[in-house]
Amino acid sequence: MTRSAVSAAIGLTRRRLLAASAGASALAGFGLPFASRAAAALPDGEVMSAAHWGVFYARVQGGRFTGVRPWEKDPRPSPMLPGVQDIVYGPTRIRYPMVRRAWLEKGPGAAPGERGRGDFVRVSWDKALDLVAGEIKRVQSQFGPWAIFGGSYGWRSAGRVNPQMMMKRLLNLSGGYVDSSEDYSKAAIERIMPYVVGSVEAEGPQSTYQTVLDHSQVVAFWGVSPIDNNGIANTVADHLDAPFFDALAKAGKRVIFIDPVRTDACKLLRGEWIAPRPGTDTAMMIGIAHTLLTEKLHDAKFLAAYTTGFDKFAAYLDGRIDGVAKTAEWASAICEVPAAKLRDLAHLFAGNRTFLVGGWATQRQQHGEQTPWMLITLAAMLGQIGLPGGGFTQRYHLDACGTPATPAPAVAGGGIVAGTRPANGKPWPDERGAKVIPCARIVDMLENPGGSYEFNGRTFRYPDMRLTYWVGGNPFHHHQDRNRQVAAWRKFETFIVQDSQWTASARMADIVLPSATVVERNDIDRVGPASGRAIVAMKQAIAPVFEARSDYDIFVALAQRLGVEQAFTTGKTELDWVRSLYDTARKLGETKKVPMPDFDTFWKQGIVEFEVQPAAVNWTKYADFRADPLLNPLPTPSGKIEIFSEAVEKMHYDDCPPHPTWLEPTEWLGQKDGKYPLHLDSAHPKLRLHSQLCNAAVVRRLYAVAGREPCLISTADAKARGIADGDVVRLFNDRGQVLAGAVVTGDVRPGVVRLCEGAWYDPERPGGRDTLCKYGDPNVLTKDVGTSRLAQGTTAHTAMVQIEKFAAKAPAVTVFAAPSAAV
Amino acid sequence: MLPATTEICAAFADLFADPLQAGDIEALRADDALGRLAPLAGWPGCGEPWQRARAALAAAGGTEAAVSTLNAAFCRLFLGVGGPAQSAPPYQSAYVGTGRLFAEPETEMAAMLARHGLVVQDNEAADHLAVELLALSALLAAGDPEAAALHARIAGWLPDFAAACAAGDASGFYAALAALLFAFLAALNAELPPGAASDRT
Incomplete structure (x- = not known):
């Protein structure tokens, strides 16, 4: 497609940002009004909702989400809770559907090495949905379900109306996909x-x-x-x-x-x-x-x-x-x-x-x-x-x-399920590879299409990928060995990301769809996965900002384009799925003799609580x-x-013997002739949920050092390197390099540095080999091999690095010098 | 009042509202004079950033390459694609308090626009730089005394915005453009009616 044809197709015209309001006498010089922004505003007041950080009341004023008050029964509200406002109003919110320019102009697979540069073009929702549905159709028809990776993994937002299930359901109804198993936490x-x-x-x-x-x-x-x-x-x-x-x-x-x-x-x-x-x-x-x-x-x-x-x-x-x-x-x-x-x-x-x-x-x-x-x-x-x-x-x-x-019933049944692909779908012969891969082996899969791998006692074959669609997850945070991943990802001809934030993954995408956040849609969840203390109504508090749409709306629109709308929705709206989840839980409660109000009462009162039985305490x-x-x-x-x-x-795995055994890792402080002297610990952060909230300025202020991810280093190791508390430091090994802010402390073992996972990947030269991550993503440095052939889990904690004071001028957080004319 | 003022405000608004297309770049490069911003070359304090913007535009290569480079810069700085470190959100709310969008400045701007019979379109926030500049252009054109207060509003947050552009803009064009806008507003301040000087606190 030529550039002008593209422009015509996506309606690239100058935005008209101001118009006269209806019936008003406006200033001269503005054109005729058309639809104004104000959607029907939800009423002022407090709306109970919930996130992974706890139950809260969202204060709403004039259609805006202006404050967060923790549920009074939360014994220790999280300092991260205000971050839910940043998720809605953070400057890195995805505002419009966007498509990478090269992909839009030249088609799938175009210039994958340019991913991450930020050369996106805004498109209309209709155009974006047509492109996504068209890609699913194209890959299903030209290749088959084995070429679509739908193993989208990640913590998404709270709520049981699960967008990852929606995506899997859609991909199944439209022909099938390759899924992922395991997780990055405890595989x-x-x-x-x-x-x-x-x-x-x-x-x-x-x-x-x-x-x-x-x-x-x-x-x-x-x-x-x-x-x-x-x-x-x-x-x-x-x-x-x-x-x-x-x-x-x-x-x-x-x-x-x-x-x-x-x-x-x-x-x-x-x-x-x-x-x-x-x-x-x-x-x-x-x-x-x-x-x-x-x-x-x-x-x-x-x-x-x-x-x-x-x-x-x-x-x-x-x-x-x-x-x-x-x-x-x-x-x-x-x-x-x-x-x-x-x-x-x-x-x-x-x-x-x-x-x-x-x-x-x-x-x-x-x-x-x-x-x-x-x-x-x-x-x-x-x-x-x-x-x-x-x-x-x-x-x-x-x-x-x-x-x-408590005896609270699970809130699981009655929700959206992935289902199965059509029985009369395209034949999926074994030689096309596994239908499910261990999630942490995704880069191995991309590098070795058709190659074999072992997992839990069996041998499988990697499928040959063309397309992936990610919803509510950030693989360019949770996967290891970032530089290798960036290169391997070029195998995908199309990378679709549906999210509310410009995560590192969204920036690497070809098509980006803006989704609504937790306060912009309706949902339901269980409070306390273990305790079952309550079931909470997560009521929409505000209309989605900019052009965000709820995940369900997006998938229904795609289902329409793929001709599977009725099968996808079974006639249900988003709120119908909430009701169905609740009603199913309520029926389960009846069998356990746990009474619950009807849905309308629950939805009105916002929460139903459950009592601990004395026998459960001990x-x-x-x-x-x-x-x-x-x-x-x-x-x-x-x-x-x-x-x-x-x-x-019987598996005969030398990397997983049949009883507990000490096996020397390939990188550790005791290794002979090790190239790098410090062990990198990349624990889960205290003030984030993995990568979620890293973009929340209010929360990041509580921990960032020199505007970067803090890196704990022992007093002895810092002294030996001339590093002072607050310095910008560079961590590096053969896999990559990142900047971070030094925290010199007696609270970390000498020989160990800690840089928490979830720090947003911020490459100086996106797509460039061994580019510097300016913020401090530890997974630039970590190793991407399986725990063993048995679990094939992540091995993020097995990594050795060196660290030095960063002498060069640190990029991107240049100390503010107002432009000369601006002082 | 300098005659080109309202047009220049509107030109800045366009430049910060949308990424540049091929035609825009050709217009800016015509006569090597930044198109509608050409008059600024001679304005007090504007010469240096004007030259810088022109040079950055020239350095961006042929039209097609320039569209791509400047679009990437626009997306990274103004649409959030750059992530927290390289964003220069074009919203006043981003530079006050918690830095969240749709905060008090947005409410104030929406109310001010409503008083003048205006609404914001395209799901945009009322404190977007382009909206504030468009409104300033209109108020100046109408000789409305509220122009001075709006000028002060924009001048109040522009240094932070310009700094964010300077820190995050690999192309150099938008950093120069933001500096040029600041210089323009400073020069404009001298032209506003007496007693309406901006309060930059």
Whole structure:
């Protein structure tokens, strides 16, 4: 298409920004009026709504969302909550449908190396929707469902009317797509735990806080920051962890934090801080286990009654298998925690009711399957699993999972589902590759179409991609090794992003559709994913700003163009889906004898709350199993905790042996001849939800340093490099380079730097190889290999870097010098 | 009042309202004089940024390349595509208080426009720089005394906006244009009726 034809097609004309209002006597010089902006304004007042940061009241004045008041029953409102206003009104809001110029002029696949430069053209909604629907049709017809990646992943916004499901439903109805499985948070846990305890384990209600307060004598937090991340929740945060941590701080128990960083929680609880080398937690646990075994402090009766395979693990521990006894000294040489301390810990754990709190950081690294497996093995050797205040948990850091659960029904049924592709659709032969890939292997897929990969005991083939459509997610934040990803992404001929913010991913897109935010549409969600404390009506408070449209409106418009509208909507409006979700929950409630008002009453009152039953307060996970392992077996082949897994053994994976094993990662502080001296820790940030709110100026002000993502560096490492607190620093390795703002502190282990994930990728030369990220995205530096062939999870925590004071003039946040004429 | 004033206000409004198309660039390059902004070459304080804008435009290459380069700059600076670090939101609200859009300045502008029988179209916010400049142009043309207050409003936030342009604009064109607008408004201030001088607090 020529440029003029393009211009004609998309109606590129000068905007008329001002017009006379109807009936008014206007200033001279303006043309005739046409439709004015003011949509029917919603009434002034407060509207209850909710976000991942909690339930809140949105203050509405004159059609504007002017304030946020936390729900009065939130015990610790999040400092991030005001960020919901930034999501609506931030300057990086996507205002109009946009198409990358080269793509618009030359078609799919044009100049993919220019993605990210910002050369977008505004188009009308009709044009944008025609282009998206046309692309789906084109790729389905020229290729097939195997060429469309619909594995859109990400936290999106709260609410059960799920736009990712809408997209999958649309792609299914129009022929099918390749989906993704797993997640970027806990893939290794999710895949290894079914072999160990027969479930994902690290989800749902956990042993309650009350049991810990009443019975635990020692609480050990292992690679987990339990307060920070409970600020957010998978649905809507209830923050019911707050009273627990306050009580634990006063309880006088022995609290230990094993972490490269002395976290806020460690300080609040006045915990003992032990900082092993990152990536060596499995070895450290094994060293403790060796002491337990050799000093006969392990609970042989528990191991015999409730576990299988301990004898094989014991043979590994004492060196009968490989000739290496995994003594405290052996472990100490790896993790750099003194052997005497490891023995002390063994004695302390065995001599007290000990609760081991595992996080997910230790499994977001190479061989990440081993750490959770070893944590449970250690807990099993202590023999306290199923006893109140004993055993372990792997989800105390998110969703306040130690809160006693109410009998609230789930808000899940009755919503939009992905469905299946038409039975008479295009044949999808096996040689076209897998229909689902592990999400963190997306770049491998793009680089190796048709190539084989192993996953969880089976071999698959990567499909050959042309198109991807992303909704409510930001792959150019959550994926590792950014430079490699940017290059590999060129394989996609078309990249569609539907979002409310100009995320790094939206900037890399070919077609961008502006979606409404949580206060601009209707939805419903559960408050407290674990507690089920309430179900909240998320009522639209304001009309969408600029040209944003609700996700549902967008997908219905696409369904019309693809001829599947009726199948897509089944006649339902957005609010009908909300009603359907509620009514389904209400029916479920009836069967559980939990009364709930009818939908109209609920919608009017805004929230329905549920009471905790007394029996739930003192609930201990695995107590039933402990009470009677025959009547209440675990869903493993043996019905027991599998310290040795025959199923894993049959996979013959040297990167995931059949019992917990220390395997040296490719990058760590103990590696021989390592090129880079510092371990990069890229934990979840305290004041964001992954990358969400990074653009919220009000929240970013609370942590940014020199206008950049803060990077924690130890006093010793900073001194050795001439780095002062507040300096702009450059972190780099063979994979890339980023700038950040230095925070020199005694709260991080020497040899480790922390740069939190979710920092927005801000390349100096978009698309350029090894360009500098000016803001501080750690995933420019992280490694993109699977945890092992078993889980193929992310290994973001396995990365070594160097850091230096940035001597050159820092780009982009040039200190303001007003133009000479402007002073 | 200098005769070209209202036209220059409207020309700036156009330049900040939409990205430049090929025809716009050709018009700006005609006679190498920035089109409708040509008179500014001789205005006090305007010469340097005027030259800079002209040079940036010349450096942007042939028409097609210039459309692409300047459009990318426009999208990154003014449409949010640059992310938090490289944005220069063309909204007054972005430079007060929390920096969120649709804050008090927008309400005030919408009310002011309504008093004059005007509404904003195209789902745009009333405190967009282009809207404020268009309104200023109209008030000046009408000899309306409220022009001085609107001038002061724009002059109040323009330094921050110009600074954001200077920090984030790789093309240099919009940074120069923002500086030129500031110089123009400063010069215009001297031309406004006595007693209506801008209060820049």
